[in-house]
Amino acid sequence: MTRHADGTTSQPASPSGWWRRNRAWLLGALLLGVVAFARPYQDALKEYQRWRPHDPVDVAKGEWAEYAGARWRLVDASLKTATGPGSAFDLQRLDSSVLVLRYEVVPDPGTDPDKLDSCTGRVFDAQGREWENNPLPLSRYRNPQRLSDMCGSRLGEDFKRQHARPGQPFVFEHLYQLPRSKDWRRLQAGISVPDKALVKDQGSYLRFSLQ
């Protein structure tokens, strides 16, 4: 509204004038709106990606890779077909076999090995089907060398926890129950650590090829 010198008022000449005069406020409101939507979305996405990493770092078998404040290597992959009752694995299903992946991790100086314990493993095929490490049917299996599926510590002979030490290799094992008909060499194995402090680039994970 415009106030005239004689005290009367009148509507502005055209509505486009109002948009022009308030363009700074409008632009500011638009920017605030975009930020108000984008920031919580980004935070939620990061939190989601901690548990569902999607950004692979490819590692060939036997090669070292830097991830989560440590160096990682897939030492050995082997398939065990003797899995029935009476075997070390004691599986009910005779049409399944067990894939054993042995990894080595060398924590960097300053990395807390307890935080590496939160690591999870999975193997997946070309169709995106997944198997998780040390599933329920394999819970009764005990490794003869007392290797654990945790990446930063294991229970020693005297039931005392042995931690991975910075600069020294620490061996752990991930076990997978797979259908016997599955060609395991074409699978890929993943390792991820859902720790905000260790993994700067949330959503990334190590992807090892098994052949």
Added chain:
Amino acid sequence: MSVLDPIPLRRRRWWGWREWLLLLGALVLIVLLRKGQPDYDARVAPLLVHGHGLDRIEGRNFAIDVKGFKVAGAYLVAGDFSHPQPRQLKSSGVWLSVVGTLEALEKPGIISARLQTRDGLFYDTSGSGRPKLDGVNLTDRFVAPGLPESGAYFFELPPDKLQGAHLQVYWGNLTPGLMDSLVDIDLGIDAARARALLDEAEPVLDLRK
């Protein structure tokens, strides 16, 4: 507009009956839209996938193939280490076993089931230890892709609730996931079928095999 311009004789008042009408219309629209808006529970409710009879039904990440169902008065199961003699599992209602095959399609995990009767009540499975049959009882069974699991879910329910019972199957071992699929299978038990099931039911079904 400068001061020297002639002032128009008839100016519209800036707030008139037209504006009151617009305001009222906007208020009515707001109330109507808010009333028609689904509430939070409805927005995140499980997504129903309907099935009928003995068939294979797919939900997100899992599939169930229902092969059949049977009613029994009680089960006879083998004893365990502390009670070697066979035991009878009695129920204050009847036992309903639903035989089928479970498949995980993408990820490994646990698939749960419950019965919904026609009056809206839910009956959970009787648990993985009742009857304790390794390799048969599907409750809390771990299922992985490529490794389908066959067996049966066991329910205890009053005999008059058999008619119109639906089997509901979902991913996980808690409650149906929000915005996740809930497979709802009408077992097709009408009044005559319910009577036949109860007539055919063995008083004590021997599960020692």
